[in-house]
Amino acid sequence: MKKSILFVMSMVLLASCTNKSFKVNGEAPEEAKYVYYTYNFFDEDPKLDSVEVADGKYVIEGVNEGDPVFVTGATDQNVQFWFVSEPGEIQISKEGMPSGTPLNDAIKGFLEKANEVQTEAELDALIDTFMKEHPNDLAGAFCLYLLNDYIGLNNLQERLDTCGDVVNDAIHKIIPQEKFDKAAKTAAGQMFTDFEAEYEGTVQKLSDYVGKGKYVLVDFWASWCGPCRREIPTVIELYDKYAGDNFEVLGVATWDKPEDTKQAMEELGIKYPQIMNAQKAGSDAYNIEGIPEIILFAPDGTIVKRGLRGEAMVKAVEDALGK
Numbered sequence: 001m002k003k004s005i006l007f008v009m010s011m012v013l014l015a016s017c018t019n020k021s022f023k024v025n026g027e028a029p030e031e032a033k034y035v036y037y038t039y040n041f042f043d044e045d046p047k048l049d050s051v052e053v054a055d056g057k058y059v060i061e062g063v064n065e066g067d068p069v070f071v072t073g074a075t076d077q078n079v080q081f082w083f084v085s086e087p088g089e090i091q092i093s094k095e096g097m098p099s100g101t102p103l104n105d106a107i108k109g110f111l112e113k114a115n116e117v118q119t120e121a122e123l124d125a126l127i128d129t130f131m132k133e134h135p136n137d138l139a140g141a142f143c144l145y146l147l148n149d150y151i152g153l154n155n156l157q158e159r160l161d162t163c164g165d166v167v168n169d170a171i172h173k174i175i176p177q178e179k180f181d182k183a184a185k186t187a188a189g190q191m192f193t194d195f196e197a198e199y200e201g202t203v204q205k206l207s208d209y210v211g212k213g214k215y216v217l218v219d220f221w222a223s224w225c226g227p228c229r230r231e232i233p234t235v236i237e238l239y240d241k242y243a244g245d246n247f248e249v250l251g252v253a254t255w256d257k258p259e260d261t262k263q264a265m266e267e268l269g270i271k272y273p274q275i276m277n278a279q280k281a282g283s284d285a286y287n288i289e290g291i292p293e294i295i296l297f298a299p300d301g302t303i304v305k306r307g308l309r310g311e312a313m314v315k316a317v318e319d320a321l322g323k
Helices: 002-020 102-114 120-133 138-151 153-160 165-174 177-185 226-242 258-268 281-285 310-321
Strands: 021-027 034-039 047-052 057-063 070-075 080-084 088-092 196-199 202-205 215-221 247-254 274-279 293-297 303-306
Touching: 002 021, 034 057, 047 057, 070 138, 080 088, 080 102, 080 138, 102 120, 102 138, 120 138, 120 310, 138 153, 138 165, 153 165, 153 177, 196 274, 196 281, 215 226, 215 310, 226 247, 226 258, 226 310, 247 258, 247 281, 258 274, 274 281, 293 310, 303 310
Parallel strands: 021 088, 215 247, 247 274
Antiparallel strands: 021 057, 034 047, 034 070, 070 080, 196 202, 215 293, 293 303
């Protein structure tokens, strides 16, 4: 009898361990030699590890101490990958796509659809649909983490308000509450926050342009930033078409050397006013972590909309001007 009880207990423990174990079969470029990964990425003290790659393949095995966690990593050829350590067999493609378990299949589906979207509206719709299906799991947390730079912290906060503890806890471990609080102060509907920059003995302020009775489109950009340069033809088009008594455009040279800014202005044909050598002054004031950041201000200095690009930027300006 004693033996049978011990046998049952051992089988229960074995089943418990097995139910928490996972195995990743990954593919990597043939020239890759190692895969580096961060286990429990959203944790305050994530675990770092690595495995060797042999003939373009690698294996990661583990046992979850508690609930599954989010893992992110890359090959030594800089091919990124992600997965949730759900119990079972997980596959990672050579492109870094996970599959094989429910949450990993969901992440793969989201990434594939995200790569196909063409407009901001399509991306918003995709996020809405995905977060309704994953409001309280690590797939949802990954979706919002991946896109937080694109959608902005205020948009992110609105989405977090509809999510459960798993998503909120994960995101707030990566992005502290202070950043959300600061972002709220520079959201649409708030009065502008002033800043200043000095170049060649002259001090320029945002308030030299904003709050002076015109709509002002402000582009935080840098000469080295490819996405910034791609938006500038549209900014120039708006300037050429509408600049006058009711509308102005202002560039803010962010994280850039003045000589490089000047050269880029000449190359791109930028003629609108520029706050030179702003460095971190503007980005700190507006909680900007990625550029371009394009903001439309109302005549009284209120923020109309931020995070503008492409067609959305044109529409925001034309709607404001009644065009």
